[in-house]
Structures are given as structure tokens and as C-alpha cells.
Amino acid sequence: MTRPQPPSQPGDAVPRLEHHTLKRYESIWFGIAVVISLFLFVSVIVSFISGTYSAIGGGGGHHITGVTNGRLDPRNIAATPFAKPGLRENADGTLEAFVVAKAFAFDPPVLRVPAGRPVTIHVTSLDVMHGYEVEGTNINASVIPGQVASFTTTFGRPGSHGTICNEYCGTGHHNMLGRVVVEAPTPQAARPAGE
Amino acid sequence: MTTSPLPSPPRGAAVLDTHAARQAPPITDAAALASLKKLTQYYIVTAFLALFVGVMIGPLQALNYGGINVYDLPIIRNLLKSYYQGLSLHGVLNALVFTQFFISGWMLYLPVRDLGARINLKFAWFTYLLMTAGLLMAAVPLLLNHATLLYTFYPPMEGDALFYIGAAIMVGSSLLVVGQVVLTWWNWKKANPGRVTPLVTYMSVATWMMWFVASLGIVIEVVGVLIPWSLGLTPGVDPLLSKTLFWWTGHAIVYFWVLPAYISWYAFIPRHAGGRTVSEPLTRLAFLLFLLNSTPVGLHHQYSDPNISVLWKTLHMFLTFLIAIPSLLTAFSVTASLEDAARARGGRGLFGWVTRLPWGNAIFSAQVLAMISFILGGAGGIVNASSTFAPVVHNTAWIPGHFHITVGTATTLTFMGVALWLIPHLTGKRLPSMKLASAAVWTWFLGMMVFALGMHWQGLYGVTRRAQISATAQDIYRDMPIALPTALTAISGVILLVSAVLYFYVLFRMLLSKRVDDGEVAAPIPYSEAISPAGENLGAASRLVRATEPLLAYWVLALALVLLMYGPVLGRMIANLQLVPGWRLY
Numbered sequence: 001m002t003r004p005q006p007p008s009q010p011g012d013a014v015p016r017l018e019h020h021t022l023k024r025y026e027s028i029w030f031g032i033a034v035v036i037s038l039f040l041f042v043s044v045i046v047s048f049i050s051g052t053y054s055a056i057g058g059g060g061g062h063h064i065t066g067v068t069n070g071r072l073d074p075r076n077i078a079a080t081p082f083a084k085p086g087l088r089e090n091a092d093g094t095l096e097a098f099v100v101a102k103a104f105a106f107d108p109p110v111l112r113v114p115a116g117r118p119v120t121i122h123v124t125s126l127d128v129m130h131g132y133e134v135e136g137t138n139i140n141a142s143v144i145p146g147q148v149a150s151f152t153t154t155f156g157r158p159g160s161h162g163t164i165c166n167e168y169c170g171t172g173h174h175n176m177l178g179r180v181v182v183e184a185p186t187p188q189a190a191r192p193a194g195e
Numbered sequence: 196m197t198t199s200p201l202p203s204p205p206r207g208a209a210v211l212d213t214h215a216a217r218q219a220p221p222i223t224d225a226a227a228l229a230s231l232k233k234l235t236q237y238y239i240v241t242a243f244l245a246l247f248v249g250v251m252i253g254p255l256q257a258l259n260y261g262g263i264n265v266y267d268l269p270i271i272r273n274l275l276k277s278y279y280q281g282l283s284l285h286g287v288l289n290a291l292v293f294t295q296f297f298i299s300g301w302m303l304y305l306p307v308r309d310l311g312a313r314i315n316l317k318f319a320w321f322t323y324l325l326m327t328a329g330l331l332m333a334a335v336p337l338l339l340n341h342a343t344l345l346y347t348f349y350p351p352m353e354g355d356a357l358f359y360i361g362a363a364i365m366v367g368s369s370l371l372v373v374g375q376v377v378l379t380w381w382n383w384k385k386a387n388p389g390r391v392t393p394l395v396t397y398m399s400v401a402t403w404m405m406w407f408v409a410s411l412g413i414v415i416e417v418v419g420v421l422i423p424w425s426l427g428l429t430p431g432v433d434p435l436l437s438k439t440l441f442w443w444t445g446h447a448i449v450y451f452w453v454l455p456a457y458i459s460w461y462a463f464i465p466r467h468a469g470g471r472t473v474s475e476p477l478t479r480l481a482f483l484l485f486l487l488n489s490t491p492v493g494l495h496h497q498y499s500d501p502n503i504s505v506l507w508k509t510l511h512m513f514l515t516f517l518i519a520i521p522s523l524l525t526a527f528s529v530t531a532s533l534e535d536a537a538r539a540r541g542g543r544g545l546f547g548w549v550t551r552l553p554w555g556n557a558i559f560s561a562q563v564l565a566m567i568s569f570i571l572g573g574a575g576g577i578v579n580a581s582s583t584f585a586p587v588v589h590n591t592a593w594i595p596g597h598f599h600i601t602v603g604t605a606t607t608l609t610f611m612g613v614a615l616w617l618i619p620h621l622t623g624k625r626l627p628s629m630k631l632a633s634a635a636v637w638t639w640f641l642g643m644m645v646f647a648l649g650m651h652w653q654g655l656y657g658v659t660r661r662a663q664i665s666a667t668a669q670d671i672y673r674d675m676p677i678a679l680p681t682a683l684t685a686i687s688g689v690i691l692l693v694s695a696v697l698y699f700y701v702l703f704r705m706l707l708s709k710r711v712d713d714g715e716v717a718a719p720i721p722y723s724e725a726i727s728p729a730g731e732n733l734g735a736a737s738r739l740v741r742a743t744e745p746l747l748a749y750w751v752l753a754l755a756l757v758l759l760m761y762g763p764v765l766g767r768m769i770a771n772l773q774l775v776p777g778w779r780l781y
Contacts, residue, residue, distance in 0.1 A: 146773035149501035170780025
């Protein structure tokens with residue numbers, strides 16, 4: 001049963017594959033494989049440059065009080081802006097949002113941001129790993145206790161997006177949901193922090 | 196498609212040809228051979244017992260992603276405290292235990308037989324017992340809901356120390372197999388100077404060497420960080436450091452799962468189909484590339500993590516794309532060997548030859564369906580590896596959709612097919628029904644395709660992975676247009692349950708039947724002929740064969756490459772260590 005059945009031999013008319021031809025095809029295929037891989041890499045670099053993707057890098061939020069090298073002590077957030085989560089407008093007119101994740105909710109549960117303006121969002125966790133995924137966008141950050149994830153994004157159109165915790169965080173994980181509401185820009189687009 | 200100017204020798208004369216299929220060198224010590232076979236059988240059967248338990252939990256999760264919550268049923272409630280406990284068991288048993296036990300048996304047996312070597316069987320049995328002891332230790336907290344951490348066990352979610360200790364012993368035991376196989380090969384090299392390492396041994400040794408380099412991350416994480424922490428010896432953990440060490444191993448482990456399947460695809464599938472391995476030198480090149488390049492790619496699992504520089508993430512992404520090359524080489528070689536087989540069986544036409552393959556042979560069809568699944572899984576993997584696509588799919592249902600057609604089918608279905616000849620070979624027992632075995636493997640393929648379609652689809656709408664979404668109190672998922680993909684996922688759970696019942700019926704009936712044959716004769720190791728063999732003597736071998744032979748040097752190079760690609764990343768984390776306390780929220 002495990003031995004191959006004897007192959008049919010209809011007059012040996014069917015030519016078998018042979019070494020030299022295969023070798024040529026192999027070389028061509030190897031070249032194609034290398035070109036595909038390089039093409040993929042270049043494509044990604046192009047979308048880095050065109051800005052369709054806001055990368056999450058190192059040392060985020062270094063200007064924030066109480067945050068050094070992108071780290072903070074999750075037991076002591078009172079000294080940081082995460083003590084009052086929400087959107088704030090800085091003196092220079094830039095927008096920053098602070099979001100706190102803890103089992104099993106986001107704070108603020110509804111983050112309101114204006115459409116069409118760049119917002120830098122900082123997220124951290126007070127207990128275990130969480131995720132910050134904004135449905136319908138390419139915002140997807142790991143929320144790690146002791147670390148601040150920072151990224152800048154612009155919501156183009158007014159609307160509402162679900163916020164989903166996408167990292168297992170315990171029995172209530174599937175109910176850890178929130179919302180981002182993108183509002184049409186108004187003269188006083190920024191609201192006070194800690195709404 | 197190709198026309199050979201030379202007439203191919205008739206099949207019956209192949210033994211006289213210089214390209215003749217290899218025969219395993221005889222082992223004269225019958226007691227040693229019997230013990231080796233028994234040991235291998237223990238590994239394989241332990242693996243399938245783990246798979247059985249793990250797979251039986253799977254349909255509950257598929258139903259969950261179909262919007263049907265069965266975890267409140269009293270019968271389930273008595274067995275599993277939560278969806279998350281079930282998911283932890285499913286992941287650990289299928290992805291970690293089944294694979295590691297099967298591979299430890301498979302890739303110990305093959306090189307030892309391939310070289311006709313005598314090994315220290317006492318040590319080999321000790322390794323098996325230690326691995327099993329580790330498994331049992333880790334199983335206790337898992338079953339008691341004291342380690343409901345999922346198979347990634349990211350701190351600071353904390354489990355019982357026994358879980359981490361058991362896991363360390365289990366994974367550490369696989370390194371003893373690495374030592375035994377590498378040493379066996381090295382002794383053969385010393386006894387046979389100037390000889391080319393036979394292909395099956397080459398593939399096995401390269402894979403074990405890769406696994407050693409890959410496993411260091413998880414070994415350091417568990418032994419150096421998680422065990423002391425769970426015993427209360429350290430004030431806390433740095434979750435980012437642990438996660439980075441985890442993915443040092445965590446991506447390369449998928450090659451540890453799939454390369455043992457490649458061994459069968461390259462060396463044995465052609466024989467099952469009546470064809471030949473395409474090129475031994477090219478096969479060696481593919482495995483060498485995997486040895487060098489499998490590990491320094493792990494940061495592509497961490498694009499969404501803060502405090503890792505984009506430069507390092509991008510370098511790892513580049514290396515991840517490069518690792519597609521040996522897989523693309525494999526796709527070429529294996530397909531060519533199938534075409535060769537089909538033409539030998541009278542197949543014609545550009546694609547018409549496909550119909551001449553032995554699709555009714557479950558050993559063959561399981562593995563070829565596994566390959567088809569892997570083509571789709573590989574394509575999806577390239578999406579995951581690209582840092583600009585990753586945020587759309589990261590940690591969504593897309594990801595389990597992806598790895599059920601890679602490890603869940605490419606690896607698992609291959610091993611299911613291999614077991615159908617390997618168990619008769621080891622035991623002299625017979626496969627009770629090829630029809631039932633065929634039904635099992637085809638339904639597995641179908642079920643996984645439907646599952647993957649449903650899960651990839653849901654993931655694109657943002658449905659998260661690893662969540663009991665059927666019990667969500669809010670309406671976020673109900674507002675998504677996912678009625679069709681959720682239905683597909685639920686249906687796939689039922690198909691896969693049928694498949695698993697069929698497969699395990701065949702497997703257990705075979706195992707419980709009487710020994711009727713001499714396995715060496717009735718089901719020999721299905722070595723294939725090669726169209727382009729590597730040759731036996733290094734002196735007369737091609738440049739590629741000579742260049743790929745010094746595996747020890749490449750092993751050192753692989754380790755150096757990993758240290759280069761991980762050293763600076765880990766160094767910065769250690770310099771900025773941020774310890775946090777543990778939590779049990781399950």
C-alpha cells in the first residue's frame with residue numbers, strides 16, 4: 001500500500017524531465033524569486049515615503065512629563081498626562097490624545113477627534129498587554145504596560161470607528177471595546193482633556 | 196514540457212542506474228533497530244494523542260467565530276472553565292506539543308537510518324521521557340485553569356511556575372535531540388572523510404541546527420525571566436523584552452514546523468507518486484538558506500510594538516522577504532518532481548498531467564494538498580510580513596486564518612499523511628482503510644480552506660483574533676457585514692470535526708491492530724531517485740554541493756547573524772528595562 005504503484009509505460013512515448021532543461025528553468029525561477037522579493041521590499045519602502053502608513057517606532061512620547069525613552073511606571077501615572085486621558089491641544093496648535101487601556105476598558109471610552117487635522121495618539125496599559133485597533137483604519141498598536149506607543153494620524157472624514165482590544169487580556173477581553181468619533185472641524189475643534 | 200534527447204531508462208532498470216534511489220543502510224543489530232523504532236513510535240503516538248485532544252477543542256472555537264457560543268453549555272462548562280482555557284489548550288497541544296513530539300521522532304529516526312548509525316539509545320529514551328515529563332508538568336496548571344495564557348504566554352499575565360518549568364523542560368529536551376543528531380552526523384563525517392552527506396541527513400541536520408539557534412530566544416525568556424519571576428524571585432518583568440525574546444523563537448519555529456514536512460516533500464513524495472527528486476544540490480541550497488535566514492526575522496511580528504526602531508523592523512522585514520526565496524525554490528522543485536511522476540505515468544499536456552497523479556493514495560494526496568495549502572498560506576504570509584499591510588491584519592481573525600493553512604495544514608496534514616506509511620513501517624501493522632484515510636485527508640483540506648476563507652475575510656473587517664466574540668455584549672461585530680464569513684467559519688468547524696473523527700478512527704484502529712508484516716519490507720522508507728543527484732564523493736561533486744557541505748561553519752554563521760540582528764535591539768531594551776508586576780485576569 002505504501003509502495004508506489006508501477007507507473008504505466010505507454011510505449012515510453014512521454015518524455016521525462018531531464019537535468020539540463022530543469023537546471024535552466026531552475027535558474028530562471030531563482031531569478032524570478034529574487035526579483036519578487038526585492039520588488040515587495042521596494043513597494044513597502046515606497047509606501048513609507050508616501051506617508052500612507054504611520055509607523056510605530058522607538059522612544060515615543062519623549063517630551064511627555066514622566067515618560068523617559070518611551071517608558072513609564074504603570075503604578076505611577078499620576079505624574080503623567082495619562083492621569084487625565086483624552087484629547088488636548090498644545091500651545092503650538094498641535095493635537096495630542098492620551099489613551100489608557102486597562103482590563104477591560106479604554107479610557108476615554110469614546111475619543112473625539114476633529115477630521116482633517118493630524119493627531120498624535122499615545123497609548124499605554126496599566127496592567128497586562130492590550131491592543132489598540134481602530135476598525136476601518138490602519139491604526140493598530142500594541143499596548144504594553146510600562147511602554148508608551150505613539151503615532152500620528154489624520155482622520156480624513158467625520159464618522160465613527162469601533163476601537164477593539166486585539167491582544168488577549170483575560171476573561172473580559174472580548175468586551176474591551178471603545179470608539180473613536182471623528183467630528184467635522186469646528187472653530188473650537190479641540191476639547192479640554194479628560195472629557 | 197521538456198524534451199529529453201536521451202531515452203529515459205525503463206523503470207524496472209532503475210536499480211542499476213547510478214541515480215538509483217537510496218536504500219537505508221542495513222542495521223545489523225536487530226535489538227537496537229527494534230528499540231529505535233519503538234522510540235520513534237512513542238514520539239509519534241504521543242504527538243497524535245496531543246493533536247487528538249487539541250483538535251477536539253477546535254470546533255468550539257470555529258463555532259465561536261461563527262457567532263455561536265457553546266461555552267455556557269453545562270457539558271462544556273464542566274470541562275473548560277472558559278473559552279480562553281480551551282483556546283490555550285488548543286494552541287499549546289496542536290502547535291507546540293504535537294509538532295515538537297512528531298518532529299523529534301521523525302528527525303531523529305530519519306538521519307539515524309539514513310546513515311545506518313548506532314546511537315546511544317539509553318540517552319534517546321531518556322530524552323523522550325524528559326520531554327514527556329515536561330509536557331505532563333505543564334499540563335497540570337493548563338488543565339486547572341492556572342495557566343490560561345494562550346500559547347504565546349505574554350507576561351505580565353502570569354501563570355503557575357509549574358507551567359513555565361514544564362514548558363522549559365519540554366522545549367529543552369528537544370535540544371538534547373539536536374545534540375544527538377548533530378553528533379551522529381559528525382561521527383559519520385569523521386568516519387567517512389570526503390563523502391557527501393546524504394540528502395535526508397543533510398536536511399535533518401540543517402533543520403536541527405536552525406532550531407537550536409531559533410530556540411535560544413524562548414529558552415532565555417522562560418529560564419532567565421519567566422521562571423524566576425513566577426517563583427517571586429524578581430520584582431517584575433519587562434513585557435516588551437519578553438515578547439521580543441519570544442518572537443526570536445516564535446517566527447523561526449514555523450520553519451521548525453514546516454521544514455520536516457519539506458523533507459518528506461523533497462525526498463519521499465516523488466517516490467509515492469512514481470517520480471524523482473529534482474535536484475539534490477538545489478535542495479541543499481534551500482535548507483542552507485533556511486538555516487541562515489529563518490531566525491533573524493522575528494521583528495516582523497512586532498511592527499505594532501512601541502520602542503523598537505523602525506530601522507530594525509525594516510531590516511527584519513527585508514530578511515523576511517528573502518526567506519521567501521527558498522520556499523519559492525521548493526515550490527518549483529516539488530512541482531517539477533510531481534510533473535516528472537505524472538509524465539512517467541503517461542500524463543500529458545501543459546496541466547493535463549495533474550490528473551495522472553495518485554490522488555486516491557492518502558499518503559500522497561495528504562501531502563500534496565498540504566503543499567497547495569502552503570502556497571496560499573505563503574502568499575498571505577508575505578502580506579503579514581509587509582509592515583504597511585500588517586496594521587490592517589495584525590491580531591485580527593486573518594492571522595489564525597493564516598496559520599491554520601500553514602502549520603494547521605501544510606505541516607499537520609503532511610504529518611497525517613506521513614504517519615500512514617511511517618506507522619506501518621515502524622510497527623509492521625497495516626493501514627485498515629485507504630478509503631477512510633482518503634476521506635479524512637480530503638475533508639481536512641476542505642475544512643481548512645473554508646475556515647481560512649471565513650477567518651481571513653472576517654479579519655479584513657477588523658474582527659479580532661483570540662476573543663470570545665460570540666459572547667460580546669456590544670454590537671460592534673453585529674454592525675459589520677460579516678454574515679457570510681462567520682457562517683463559513685462555523686461550517687468549517689463541523690467539516691473538520693468529521694475529518695478528525697475519520698482520521699483518528701483510522702489511526703487508532705491501525706495502532707491497535709496486530710503486527711502482520713515486516714515493516715522494513717512491507718513499508719520501506721520511500722527514498723526517491725534524483726534527476727540531479729549530489730553525488731557521493733566531495734571531490735567529484737559540483738561546486739554547489741561542496742559549498743553547502745560544511746554545515747558546522749554555517750551553524751556558527753547563523754548564530755552570528757542572529758546576534759547581529761537582535762543584539763542592538765535587545766541591548767536597548769535591557770538598558771531601558773521597565774519592570775511591571777504580574778496579573779492573573781483569567
